[in-house]
Amino acid sequence: MSFEIFLVCAPGLEPVLADECRSVGFAKLRVLPGGVAFDGEWLDVWRANLELRGATRVLARIGSFRAFHLAQLDKRARKFDWGTVLRPDVPVRVEASSKRSKIYHAGAAAQRVERAISEELGAPIAKDAPVQVKVRIDDNLVTLSVDTSGESLHKRGHKRFTGKAPMRETMASLILRACGHDGTEPVLDPMCGSGTFVIEAAEMALGMQSGRERMFSFERFSNFNTEAYEGLKREAPGETELRFFGSDRDDGAIRGASENAKRAGVDGCVLFSRNAVSDVQRPDGPPGLVIVNPPYGGRIGDRKLLFSLHGAFGEVMRSRFRGWRVGMVTNDGGLAKATKLPFKPASAPIAHGGLKVRLFQTDPL
């Protein structure tokens, strides 16, 4: 039986995630604020967690009913067949939200559902439980979902070094896709920090599944079928002619990025070097994509210095990178302008660590 699967992503990137969903065969998508929904089955849930690079988590809508007061919520939550998804031996936590509804106290609603789960199914309730049930009450309609991912999906399971202001892998992959990158061209990041863009691009080229190294919450559900899940995993081809380049002026970043690449198993096709942006050279071979997420004012560095850094970056691109496209993620349109690069109109704002950033892109220079 199919149910709604909701893929959460960074607000602003929903259409890009929808595009990725189509590319892996998910259909009849609904692009909604904060994510993408489609109807599917548990196998789709497992595959979405394992394959999608852009989703931050995957929620499964397991039930819904109307409730106009707490006693009704209590009764209907007790009648719900929790055992189809949850296990009596795996601790659960419940989070609730409510809007435009007679039940307005989210804490009391969560407590009723917790009690129903612990008394009817026998599963312990714990604050740090590995399985989370989400209760959303909107216009007196109660929707029950389970978080099938657990830790946010940007945690691929192989990154130890994170650097100063890392970009999340999920967002980096969607930015690469928004730049038209599909794993078939070289990518260069001249301010690579922990190497997120470079490693994501290399994994895409090698056809690796993003979740291959990690565990998911759904592995602790009652309906989990190890054999069927293992059948979804595939060996990556493991070879590409393409090369992915990262540089940074910071020694520690280059050491950390190289270790991250090694743990991810992409060290055969990535090259990291310590270089200031003004020393970056065009790699031999076909043109591709330069992608960069320079320091932001207020976070690292000061705005005046940032103007000259962006000017130098633009000059290097214009003089040495003919034929390459440039994508730049920044929260400051003035700094993008300082590059003097022929950017097309910027993307819609994208939520990034409490900031709103935009993607600026050029055609081939």
Ligand SMILES: C[S@@+](CC[C@H](N)C(=O)[O-])C[C@H]1O[C@@H](n2cnc3c(N)ncnc32)[C@H](O)[C@@H]1O
């Ligand atoms: C916002 S961070 C990039 C984070 C990166 N995208 C990641 O996911 O880890 C900006 C990076 O620019 C580097 N940087 C600043 N000025 C530079 C310069 N002149 N040349 C090269 N790198 C520079 C910093 O060392 C820092 O690692």
